Amino acid sequence: MYLDRTYALPRHERPLYDLGLHLFAEHVMLAHQYQLRNRALAAVDRALASARDLESVPSSEIKSQLAGTAALFRALHLDAPVLSPHVVREARQTLARAAATELAVQMSDPAAYLDWIDAVLDREKVLAESMALAGAADVDAAVRNVVIAQHADVLLAGVPAWLLDGDATALARVMDRLASVNLLAPLVDQVGAWIAEQGCAIVEREAAKARGAAVPAIAGRQAAWHNPTGTVPMIEALLVFKQHVDDLVVAAFRSHADVQNAVKTALHKAMNVVKNKPAECMAKYVDEQLRSRRTVDEARLEQTLDQVLHLFRHVDAKDTFEAFYKQLLAKRLLLGRVTSMDAEKSMVARLRAERGVQSTEALDKMFADVELSDQLAKAFKDSRFAAQMPGGYDLSVIVCQSSAWPTLTTTVSALHGKAKGNGHDDDKSAPKPIGRLPEFMTRGIDLFSQFYATQYSGRQLAWQHDMDQVTLKTSFGKELDVALVQALVLLEFADMNAPPLSFTELHARTGIEPAELKRTLQSLACGKVRVLKKSPPPARESGGEIADTDTFTPVAKLDQVKKYRFRIPQIIPREVQQQDDEHTHEQVAEDRSLALQAAIVRVMKARKVLPYQSLLNEVISQCKFPVEASKFKLQIEDLTEREFLERDKDQHNVYRYVA
Structure with a gap:
C-alpha cells in the first residue's frame, strides 16, 4: 500500500493491516475483561466437546468451525499465548475424565483400552490438523500423557497374554504407544520378566519330571511349549518357546536392541536356573538328531543344530554339555548310529568356533580313529590273517586311543549295527568280560590282534566287548x-x-x-x-x-x-542310565576342581600377593565354567594346607604365593 511504502516502512512502523489487527486484538478481543476472547474460547470448547462426543471422525462442520476460530487467533497473534495453552488444558481435563470413564466401563480391559487409545489419537490428530495450532506438539504430548502415560499399567497388564498368544499386532501397538511417552523401559522389563518366567518354568518343570517328582498341571491357557512330546522334552519345549520369542522380537518389537538384550538376559537366567541339567539335555537332544534314521533332511538338520547352538550360548555349564556330547558321540561312532558324518563334523566345527580348538581336540581324534580303523579294516581283509578267519564270520574293528575317547560304561547299552569289535590301544587295563565267547569269535580276535601287532609294534589292544x-x-x-x-x-x-x-x-x-x-x-x-x-x-x-x-x-x-x-x-534299566549320567557329572565336577586349582596357582604365581576377593575375580575370568564361591574356598583351603599358599600375617584376607 502507498502509506506503508511512504510512511510506515521508512519510519519502521507497523504496516496498516498489522496495525489494524493489533488494535482489534487490544481494544476488542482483549478488552472488557476478555469477554470476546472468552466467548471465542468457549466456542472452541463446545466444538471440541462435540467432536469428542462422536464415535466417528469429526464432521466437516466442526472442523470448519475450529479452523475458522483458530485462524482468527492466529491472525491476531494470540495462538501461541492464548489458544494453544487453553486447548492443552482443556484436553487434559476432558480426556482425563474420558479415560477414567472408559476404564470403568471396560473393567480395565487392556485390549479394549488400547482400541480406545487408538481411536482418541486418530480423532485428536484430525482436530489438530483442522486447527493448525502453533502448540500442536504440546497438545499431542498432553493427550498422550493423559491417555497413555497415566494409565500405562493397564496396557502393561495385557502384555503377558499377548506374549502367550503371540499377538504381534497388539504388542507392536503397545510398544509404539509407550515409546511415544518415553515408557519403553517398563515394557522391555515386562517382556524380559515374562520370558524368564516361562523359560524357568520349562526348565524346572522338565527337570522335576526327570527326577520323578510330581508336577502339577498347568493352570490357564496353554501354549505349544507346555506339552512337549519328544524324548528330550526340555530342549524341545525350549526350542519351540525360543522360536516363539524370536518371531515376536521381529514382528512385534522390530528387533529393538533393548528388547533383544532383555531376551538374552532372560534366556540366560532360564538356561541356568537348574544347574547342569539343561546342558545335559541339550547334548542328548543333539544325539537324538544325529543318530541314524531312514531319511534325514540335511537343511532341516542344520537348522536344528543352529537353534540348539543358540541355546548353548546361554548355558554357563558348557563343560557339562561337552562331556555328555563327547560320550554320546563316542557311542554313535562305535555303534554305527551316525546319520551323516558331514553333519557330525559340522556340529563339531560349530563347537570349535564357539569354544576354541582345545575344546574339540579329543573329538577330532575320535573322528581320526574311525577313519584310521576303516583303513585298518581294508588292510586286514587283504592280509594273510583274513584268510585264516573261520568260515561265515566277518570281523570289523574300531581301534580307539584311550586318551581321546571317554570311558564308556560296561553295562547294558542299546547296541546294534554292523558286526564290530572295539579295541582301545595303549590301554593295559583288563576289560570286564561280558560272557564266554565262542571259539570262532576268539579266533577272529586273535587274528586281528596279530595283524595289529604287525602294523604297530609296541602297542597292545584292550578289547571292550560290551560295545560289540x-x-x-x-x-x-x-x-x-x-x-x-x-x-x-x-x-x-x-x-x-x-x-x-x-x-x-x-x-x-x-x-x-x-x-x-x-x-x-x-x-x-x-x-x-x-x-x-x-x-x-x-x-x-x-x-x-x-x-x-x-x-x-x-x-x-x-x-x-x-x-x-x-x-x-x-x-x-533306568538306573543304568542314571548311573551313567551321574558318572559323567562326577567326572565334570572332578575336572572343574582340577581346573579351578590350576587357575588359582597360575594367578598367584603371577601376582604373588592378592586379596581374597581379587583372587576370586581373576580366577572366575579365567575359568570357562561357573565358579561357586564355596568350591573356590575349599580349593584355597586345600592349597593352603599343601603350602602352595599362605595367609598374610597382618591381613587375614590376603594370600601369598609360596614358591
Missing part, C-alpha cells in the same frame, strides 16, 4: 542286528531241533551274569519282536519277568516282521 555288535543270519530268512550279549544267547539255539534250554543252562553255557542274562532274555522272548519262545509264556501283568525255571526255544518263523534285516533293542 553282531549281525546274525537266521534259518527263517531274516538278519538280526543284536548286541554281543544277545548274540551269545541266540547262538546257543543254532540247532533248531535241540531241546529247550532253561535259564540255568543258558547261564552255565554263556557265562553271562544272571541279572544281565534275564534282561537279555526279556528282550529276545518278551519284547515286541520275539525270536525266542518262553515257557511258560510271558504274562502281561508280570511284565515278562524271567524265572530260573523258565525254558526257551527258538521260533521257526517270523512273519509279522516284513523287513529282511531288523534290530532287536535291549532292555535298559
